[in-house]
Amino acid sequence: MIRIVFDTDCVACSRFVRFVLDHEIDARCQFISAWSQTGSDLAIRQGHDPRLYEISFMVLDRDRALVKSDAVLHIFTSLKAPWRWLIVLKYVPKVLRDAVYTFLARRRYAWFGRRESCFISPASLRERFVEPEGSRPVDCGR
Known part of the structure; x- marks a missing residue:
């Protein structure tokens, strides 16, 4: 299971999650709001300040925590072709990729927008999302 901690208020981030859902090889990704207590706890447990989510998302796979371009590249390994082929970007120097x-x-907010609680999982995919109690499905970012 790959856990993706993402900014649920960011329209671009929410669209990326929908993209992953649409192009996964199998259903092995779990999604967590960066702004939830779970998201904050995961950042701290991995040695990051929770403010990390203001400039990155985090991917957790077994004992590895990845951020920035490394996180994106790891997600590409879970996608069907041709999207999976984007992992060739790992040959671009990390300093350039991260920049x-x-x-x-x-x-991202200026270009794509921001909504309060933008992405909450659709009912049909609820088991793939870790959500705070009382959340309701919202379709934003489509």
Whole structure:
């Protein structure tokens, strides 16, 4: 199981989660709100300040925690072709990949928008999402 901790208020991030759901090889990703207590606890447990989520998301696979471009590349390994082939980007130097990632991440709200509690899982996929109690399905980012 790959756990993806993402910014649920970010329209671009929510669309990326929908993209992953639509293109996964199998249903092995679990999604967690970065702004939930679970998201905060996971950041701390992995040695990160929870403010990490202001500029990155986190991917957890077994005992590995990945952020920025490494997190994106790891997700690509879970996708069907041709999206899976994007893992060739691992040959781009990490410092360059992370610089591009950070540039985009810092501008994501301005370019794509932000909504309070933008992404909450659809009922048919509820078991794939760790959500706070009382959440309701919302379709945003489509």
